[in-house]
Every structure is written in C-alpha cells, then in structure tokens.
Amino acid sequence: MSRRRGAGDPLNYSALNVALYGAGGKRWALTERRRGSVTRTADALAIGPSTLTWDGESLTIAIDEIAVPIPARLRGTVRVYPRGIVDEAFALDRDGRHQWQPIGPGARIEVTMQQPALSWSGTGYFDINSGSEPLEDCFERWDWSCARLKEGSAILYDVTYRDGATRSLALRFDGSGAAQPFTPPQCVALPATGWGIRRRTRSEGSRPSVEQTLEDGPFYARSVLRGRLLGEDTTAMHESLSLARFRQRWVQALLPFRMPRALR
Numbered sequence: 001m002s003r004r005r006g007a008g009d010p011l012n013y014s015a016l017n018v019a020l021y022g023a024g025g026k027r028w029a030l031t032e033r034r035r036g037s038v039t040r041t042a043d044a045l046a047i048g049p050s051t052l053t054w055d056g057e058s059l060t061i062a063i064d065e066i067a068v069p070i071p072a073r074l075r076g077t078v079r080v081y082p083r084g085i086v087d088e089a090f091a092l093d094r095d096g097r098h099q100w101q102p103i104g105p106g107a108r109i110e111v112t113m114q115q116p117a118l119s120w121s122g123t124g125y126f127d128i129n130s131g132s133e134p135l136e137d138c139f140e141r142w143d144w145s146c147a148r149l150k151e152g153s154a155i156l157y158d159v160t161y162r163d164g165a166t167r168s169l170a171l172r173f174d175g176s177g178a179a180q181p182f183t184p185p186q187c188v189a190l191p192a193t194g195w196g197i198r199r200r201t202r203s204e205g206s207r208p209s210v211e212q213t214l215e216d217g218p219f220y221a222r223s224v225l226r227g228r229l230l231g232e233d234t235t236a237m238h239e240s241l242s243l244a245r246f247r248q249r250w251v252q253a254l255l256p257f258r259m260p261r262a263l264r
Contacts, residue, residue, distance in 0.1 A: 011035040015259065016050045018065055018074050019222075021214050024116060029065035029074050032261040048262060057081065059104075059126065063113075068260055076113030080124050083107060084177020089130075090169060092159055093138050098131040105146070105153050105173035123148060125237070136243040138162065143200050147229050147236035151175060154229045156184060156202050170202070172230060182230065193221045199240040203227035211235070218254060219245040 012035045020027040031048070039046045043054045049064035061078040082104030089101040102125075109124035125146050131138075142159040149172070157169040170184035188208055190199035193216045201208055208227035215222035221240045228234060245251055 009035060011038050014038045014047045016047050016052075016061075016063070016065060018063055018067075019215070020074070020113075020116070022118070024118075026214075027067040027072060027074055027116070028258065029067045030259045031065060031068075032259055034262070037262065069257060073115040074113075075115040076111065079110045080104065080126055081108040081110075082126060082177070083175050084173075086173070086177045086179065088179065090157075090171075092129075092142075092157065092167070092169075093161070094167075097133050098129070098135070098138060100127065100129050100157065102127040102155060102171075102173070102179075105155060105177060105179075106175060125153070135241075136247045139241075139243045140164070141198070141240070141242050141244060143238070143240050145201055145225065145236040145238040147225075147227070147234035149230065149232055149234065154182075154234070156229075158187065158200065158202070168202075185229070190223075190225075193240075195219075195221075197221045197240050197242050197245070199223065199238070201225055201227060201236070201238060202229075204229060204231070217258070218251045219243070 013032050015030050015032045018029040033048045037048045045052045051062045053060050059080040063074055063076050063078065065074045067074050083106045086102050086105060089099040092098040092100055104126035107124040107126055108121070110121045112119045138161060140160045140162050142157065145156045147154045152172060152174040154172050159167050168184050170182050172180045172182050184202045185204045187200055187202050190201060190208065190210055192198050193213060195216055195218050197219065199221060205228050208225050211224040211226050213221060213223045219242045223238045225236045225238045227236060
C-alpha cells in the first residue's frame with residue numbers, strides 16, 4: 001500500500017512464505033516484517049526468527065513462523081541441493097524491467113519439520129524474480145509451470161502485458177542446469193478457479209488436467225497439472241497470477257488476512 005504514497009523500502013516488507021499441504025490439512029505463513037527484523041550477508045538472510053543460509057552446495061531454510069488465519073506453529077528445516085546452478089536471468093518484459101532466474105531448476109530437497117511433525121525428501125526447484133517497477137504496472141496476467149522430466153525439467157512462462165501483447169518462454173533444463181529453448185506446444189485453457197481466476201498451460205496431444213488446486217485466492221492460484229511435454233507424460237507445478245484482479249482495491253484490502261504484519 002505504501003506504493004500509493006510513493007516508493008516504499010522493500011526491506012520494510014520482508015516475509016518468508018511457507019505453505020504445507022497434506023493429509024493433515026493446509027498450513028500457511030507469510031508474515032511481513034520491518035527492516036529492523038531483517039539482516040543479510042553474502043550467504044545468509046534472516047527474516048525475523050527464520051533464516052536462509054547458503055554454504056556453496058546447499059540452501060538451508062530454518063523455518064520458525066506462525067500460520068494464519070488459525071494460529072499454529074510452523075518450525076522445521078528445508079535443505080535444497082541444486083543439481084546445477086543457472087547464472088542466466090531471463091527478461092519477462094520488453095524493456096528488461098522484470099527478470100526471472102531459475103537458479104536451481106532441478107534440485108534434491110530434504111524436509112524435516114518439528115511442528116507439525118513430518119519429514120520427506122524428493123525433488124525441488126529454486127528461482128528468483130526481480131523488478132524495478134510493480135508487477136501490475138506491466139502485466140495483466142501470467143501463467144508459469146515447472147514439469148519434471150526423466151532427465152531434467154521443462155519450464156513454461158506465458159505473460160500477457162497490459163496492452164494485450166503476449167510473450168512465451170519455453171526452456172528445457174538438463175541435469176546440470178544447462179538451458180535449451182524449445183518450441184512451446186499449443187496453449188490450452190484450464191478450468192477457472194473458485195475465485196474465477198483463468199488458468200492456461202501448454203501441452204502436447206491429449207488435454208491437460210488439473211489434478212489438484214493447492215491455492216485458490218482472489219488473484220493467485222497454485223495447482224498440480226497432468227500433461228505432456230517433449231514427448232513425455234508429465235506432472236507439473238503450475239501458477240496463475242491475475243494482476244488485473246490484484247489492482248482492485250477490494251482485493252488488496254484482503255491481503256492482511258493472509259499476510260499479517262509483525263509489530264516488531
């Protein structure tokens with residue numbers, strides 16, 4: 001909201017997002033913290049009681065948060081071991097104001113949670129987005145997905161600018177993290193979410209399906225898809241973001257219910 005009053009200090013609005021999905025239900029944490037609760041060095045970042053540290057081979061995320069809207073402790077450790085590091089950033093817009101870098105498109109992860117008590121290991125993904133202007137000033141919407149392949153992964157990015165123009169990125173990453181562009185298959189509409197967010201993806205052959213909708217919000221949806229890419233049947237993590245919806249004042253008024261602000 002500070003952007004409506006002028007440029008805000010990003011470090012004054014820092015948060016660690018934790019989302020757990022499973023048989024025991026969902027737990028979500030995304031608490032904003034002020035600059036005084038944030039410290040950072042070249043290989044570490046602390047946001048309140050939670051920390052992220054890089055040792056040259058793995059990223060360790062020590063989680064200590066409170067879930068909302070029903071308070072519950074989220075405490076545990078996630079370790080991410082990238083199989084290859086991607087140094088290249090890709091522009092999402094025509095002027096290069098918005099950059100996306102898939103730092104670890106393929107990774108091994110180990111999760112050990114004390115609260116709730118659970119653990120698992122598997123495959124993961126790690127990327128960053130950066131920009132010099134608010135997303136809603138440039139984009140109308142976008143859809144992103146990351147599909148696991150037998151060797152590596154495939155990532156799709158489809159963006160629509162506010163003037164109606166579109167751009168598509170389709171990249172295949174091998175086990176070392178090396179990227180190779182490929183021609184994306186046809187764009188296919190998916191069922192809209194309960195909040196009316198339109199979803200789309202790209203798939204070869206048979207129509208893709210939504211296996212599970214993990215997050216269904218007023219402007220954002222996270223889903224698990226089944227489809228086909230590069231000759232393989234795939235399972236993909238998929239996200240749809242409506243910046244047109246996010247620009248609505250009534251939507252922004254809902255943010256504190258999922259993104260509370262710490263008093264200190």
